[in-house]
Amino acid sequence: MKPPKNTHASDVASENSGTQIQAQFQQVLSHLDNEQFEQAQALCQEILRAVPDDFKCLLVSGFIAMQYGSYHKAVELFDMAIRVKPELAEAYFNRGIALQNLGQLTETIASFERAIALKPDYFEAYFNRGNVHRALGQQEAALADYDRAIALKADFAEAYTHRGHVLRSLNRLDTALASYDRAIVLRPGDAEAYYYRGNACKDLNRLDAALASYDRAVALKPDFADAYTNRGLVLQELKRPDAALASFDQAIVLRPDFAEAYSNRGIVLHELGRLKEAEDSFNQAIRLKPDYAEAYSNRGLALQTLGRLKEAEDNFNQAIRLKPDYAEAYSNRGIALQAQGQLTDAMASFDQAIGLKSDLAEAYWNKSLALLLAGDFAHGWELYEWRWEQDNSKSLKRDFRQPLWSGAESLEGKTILLHSEQGLGDAIQFCRYAALVADLGARVILGVSPPLLGLLRGLAGVAELIGRGEPLPDFDYHCPLLSLPLAFNTDLESIPTPHRYLHTEPEIVSQWEARLGEKSAPRVGLVWSGSSTHKDDHNRSIPLSQLLQHLPDGFEYVSLQKDVRDSDKAVLESGAKLLHFGDDLNDFTDTAALCELMDVVISVDTSVAHLSGALERPTWVLLPFSPDWRWLLDRDDSPWYASMKLYRQAMPGDWDGVLARVRADLAMMPAV
Numbered sequence: 001m002k003p004p005k006n007t008h009a010s011d012v013a014s015e016n017s018g019t020q021i022q023a024q025f026q027q028v029l030s031h032l033d034n035e036q037f038e039q040a041q042a043l044c045q046e047i048l049r050a051v052p053d054d055f056k057c058l059l060v061s062g063f064i065a066m067q068y069g070s071y072h073k074a075v076e077l078f079d080m081a082i083r084v085k086p087e088l089a090e091a092y093f094n095r096g097i098a099l100q101n102l103g104q105l106t107e108t109i110a111s112f113e114r115a116i117a118l119k120p121d122y123f124e125a126y127f128n129r130g131n132v133h134r135a136l137g138q139q140e141a142a143l144a145d146y147d148r149a150i151a152l153k154a155d156f157a158e159a160y161t162h163r164g165h166v167l168r169s170l171n172r173l174d175t176a177l178a179s180y181d182r183a184i185v186l187r188p189g190d191a192e193a194y195y196y197r198g199n200a201c202k203d204l205n206r207l208d209a210a211l212a213s214y215d216r217a218v219a220l221k222p223d224f225a226d227a228y229t230n231r232g233l234v235l236q237e238l239k240r241p242d243a244a245l246a247s248f249d250q251a252i253v254l255r256p257d258f259a260e261a262y263s264n265r266g267i268v269l270h271e272l273g274r275l276k277e278a279e280d281s282f283n284q285a286i287r288l289k290p291d292y293a294e295a296y297s298n299r300g301l302a303l304q305t306l307g308r309l310k311e312a313e314d315n316f317n318q319a320i321r322l323k324p325d326y327a328e329a330y331s332n333r334g335i336a337l338q339a340q341g342q343l344t345d346a347m348a349s350f351d352q353a354i355g356l357k358s359d360l361a362e363a364y365w366n367k368s369l370a371l372l373l374a375g376d377f378a379h380g381w382e383l384y385e386w387r388w389e390q391d392n393s394k395s396l397k398r399d400f401r402q403p404l405w406s407g408a409e410s411l412e413g414k415t416i417l418l419h420s421e422q423g424l425g426d427a428i429q430f431c432r433y434a435a436l437v438a439d440l441g442a443r444v445i446l447g448v449s450p451p452l453l454g455l456l457r458g459l460a461g462v463a464e465l466i467g468r469g470e471p472l473p474d475f476d477y478h479c480p481l482l483s484l485p486l487a488f489n490t491d492l493e494s495i496p497t498p499h500r501y502l503h504t505e506p507e508i509v510s511q512w513e514a515r516l517g518e519k520s521a522p523r524v525g526l527v528w529s530g531s532s533t534h535k536d537d538h539n540r541s542i543p544l545s546q547l548l549q550h551l552p553d554g555f556e557y558v559s560l561q562k563d564v565r566d567s568d569k570a571v572l573e574s575g576a577k578l579l580h581f582g583d584d585l586n587d588f589t590d591t592a593a594l595c596e597l598m599d600v601v602i603s604v605d606t607s608v609a610h611l612s613g614a615l616e617r618p619t620w621v622l623l624p625f626s627p628d629w630r631w632l633l634d635r636d637d638s639p640w641y642a643s644m645k646l647y648r649q650a651m652p653g654d655w656d657g658v659l660a661r662v663r664a665d666l667a668m669m670p671a672v
Contacts, residue, residue: 001529015622021047021054028060037064055084059091066098069354074098085469089119096125099592100132108132112454122313123152127159134166135457157186168200169662176200194484198227202234210234215575225255229264244268259289272301276301293323297332304336308654311337327357331366338370339539339626339652343633346370361389364668372629381486381627396421398478404669405477407487412441419447421480422469423531424588425607427452429630429640433484435461445475454587455502455611471511500616509593516558516579516597524551525612526578526596529568539624543656544568548576550659552666559614560585560594560601560608601670602662605631613641620665622658625649 026041031040041064046056051057062077078095081088093589096111116122131146148165162185167176180197184190198213202241214231218224232247248265251258266281282299286292300315318334319326334349347370353363367556368383398419403409405416418434420427427448438444438461448456459464464473477625479487488494516523525609544564548571551557559580564572572580586590592611595601601612602620605628612619621638623631623646631638631646638644647658 019134021051021620024648025056028057028569032060032063038066053080055088055091058084059088059094062091062094062098066094066101071098071099071101072290075102087118089115089122089125090119093122093125096128096132096133097504100128105132105136119243121152122396123149123156123159126152126154127162129164130159130162134169138172138531139166139216143170154554155186157183157190157193161196162184164200165197168196172199173204177204187292189220191217191224191227194220195227195230198234199618202230202237207234207238212505221437223254225251225261227257228254229261232261232264236264236271241268241272243549245272254407256445257288259285259292261293263290263292263295263439265304266298270298270305275302275306276616279306291322292524293319293326293329297326297329300329300332300336304332304339307538309336309652313340325356327353327360327363331360334363334366334370335421338366338373341626343370343374359389361391365390367550369629371628373631373633375492375632377485377491378489381490385483387482398480400478402475402478404483405479405487407489410441411437411477414441415443415445415474416480416642417445417472417475418481418484419445419478420449421482422451422606424449424452425605427521428455428502428607428610429486430481431456431459432501432614433481433488434459435501436488436496437461437479437484438463442477445473447472452588453587454505457590460501471578492639494638498638500614500639502611502614503598503616504592505589508589512590512593513597516556518665519556519672521554521556521672522599523556523558524666525558525598525601525603525608527560527601527606529561529565529606530606533572536624536628539626540628542622542659543602544571544576545653547659548578549658550663552663553575553577554671558594558598559601560598562591600666609644610641613644614636616641616643619644620662621646622655623648625652625654 013322024047027421030041031037031043034583041061044061044064046053047057054075058077058081062074062081065071065074073367075095075098078091078098080538081091082095085091092115094110096115099108099111103454109132110131114127115125119125120392128146130142130149133142133145134210143163143166146159146166149159150163153159159178160303164176164179167179177197180193180200183193184197187193194213194217198210198217200338201210211231211234216233217227218231219229226248228251232244232251234573235244235247245265245268248261248268251261252265255261262281262285266278269278270279279299279302282295282302283294286299288518289295296315296319300319302365303315304312313333313336316336319329320333323329330353332351334353337349338346341589347367350363350367350370354367355361357363364383364386368380368386371380371383394443405599406409416437431446434446435443443463444461445464445466446456446459446462447466447468453465453467454550456462466472526547528532528538528544528547543573552571557578559578561580562582562585566579572578587631588611595608595612595615595617600618600620602607602622603609604613605621609619609621619641621631625648627648630640638646648660649655650657
């Protein structure tokens with residue numbers, strides 16, 4: 001902390017006996033007021049030649065030495081002033097500041113304490129001692145000092161700000177926020193106080209309030225690069241990636257060497273699917289800061305999405321070398337290893353992450369997926385419950401006053417709400433458990449996304465079907481659908497209902513049968529892409545043009561795809577050999593009816609694959625080299641669906657090999 005220009009030496013100016021020296025010292029003070037340090041120092045030296053023990057000049061000389069970074073010299077001068085006048089509190093105070101700059105923090109505290117002992121109302125000394133306690137990690141002591149400083153000076157805005165820092169570090173976030181608010185009341189134009197207020201609001205997940213604070217900070221201080229960066233982080237959490245990107249860009253304009261802003265910018269570009277730009281942004285962050293472990297890890301994630309798995313692994317390894325306790329990098333490395341088929345090494349990497357950070361939800365979650373993929377359901381289901389602790393899943397968790405059913409509690413005569421939580425395919429796959437729950441004597445309410453209501457009407461075991469967002473009836477317990485395998489201790493041999501458990505509406509099937517017309521060749525239903533927002537979409541979707549070039553003639557190809565990407569629309573509009581109904585598929589009852597009319601459904605890993613399997617229609621699922629956990633490994637069938645055949649990539653990205661096998665198997669199908 002820079003000492004006040006007023007070193008309090010002027011308080012004793014009248015004690016100088018020489019009129020000429022008094023006049024010279026007044027001139028010294030004038031030079032100090034104008035920050036003319038060389039002139040002030042020259043006059044002080046002149047006075048000290050005449051009066052070597054003039055404590056006023058010794059004090060001022062020490063202050064000037066600090067302006068030039070000569071802290072050892074400053075301490076020496078303050079000590080000389082103290083020897084002349086031991087009761088001079090200001091000398092101890094300034095000495096403490098010099099010692100603080102030298103990193104001698106224990107001695108600093110002792111010096112501030114002596115200043116306070118001599119001058120009990122010395123609020124600046126309490127404040128500065130609080131800063132030293134905070135630097136030493138002695139947060140409660142720092143808080144006490146800031147409180148005392150504020151008690152002595154009620155309008156001490158800076159003390160309120162620093163008090164907020166301590167409270168935030170103690171996770172007393174509401175109180176920290178109140179302290180920042182008080183600093184702002186006292187000093188409304190303080191951009192940094194608004195910035196710190198934004199940080200506290202962000203910690204409290206009050207994202208709109210945080211954004212408003214950052215906006216005010218940059219309005220007050222347009223070159224506030226840190227505020228633009230944190231503003232970008234909040235906009236990212238608010239799902240406003242374009243605005244976040246603009247905020248990071250502005251931070252970089254203001255501070256071209258801002259490595260953290262480049263890394264954050266890369267994360268947003270990754271989320272936007274602008275992967276090459278993301279890689280470039282991470283590259284720039286690393287060029288600016290070669291030891292930036294987080295940027296290596298973030299670049300690894302982008303490279304993984306680009307399918308450059310070995311490079312991704314290398315980046316995670318480099319992040320770990322730079323930061324050996326970087327648990328998140330170990331977890332990310334595990335994902336890269338799993339994507340390369342190195343499942344044992346992947347689980348070891350997840351374990352290392354957990355060993356370093358025992359509450360790292362993502363590592364437990366990633367390990368659960370690896371265990372389930374390996375068929376180790378006993379351990380996999382248990383760790384799968386960590387999904388609720390991940391930052392990106394907390395918003396999916398539904399909090400009810402009724403308890404969670406774990407499988408141990410009796411359901412005889414009870415009502416239970418089973419509710420969907422993730423994608424539509426997950427709901428279709430796991431709604432089969434409703435019948436098992438009902439067999440335990442429960443009345444089952446099933447809550448699902450509205451597009452599934454028509455399809456699941458009449459599902460075995462369900463007494464009441466309700467759309468998500470509708471008012472809920474009374475119930476005694478609840479259970480998310482994907483927690484039911486754990487509740488029932490499901491293993492590979494006890495997967496319920498692998499045969500048909502969903503049914504179509506005969507009237508709707510008849511309508512689509514009429515629309516398709518007379519059948520002239522085997523009918524093949526096609527689904528080539530899933531949701532573009534799915535984190536693994538790059539791995540599981542296929543361009544329509546690539547799919548069609550492998551399909552043989554002699555079949556009626558029917559699109560079961562409702563939504564088509566812009567990149568595929570041109571192919572459809574070019575007169576491709578494919579019937580497409582698009583928006584005429586109102587909900588899953590229409591898609592189910594079309595599945596019923598197909599001789600085979602060929603689908604990538606999407607909800608339609610689950611739908612066709614649940615209808616027990618012949619279903620061929622096209623899988624990436626590293627598939628989702630539910631498809632297991634090294635098998636071409638699925639224990640979840642009796643009518644399903646799996647086609648796996650032999651190496652990452654090899655859709656041509658998969659489609660060649662599909663073509664060969666289609667050629668074996670009998671004609672109509």
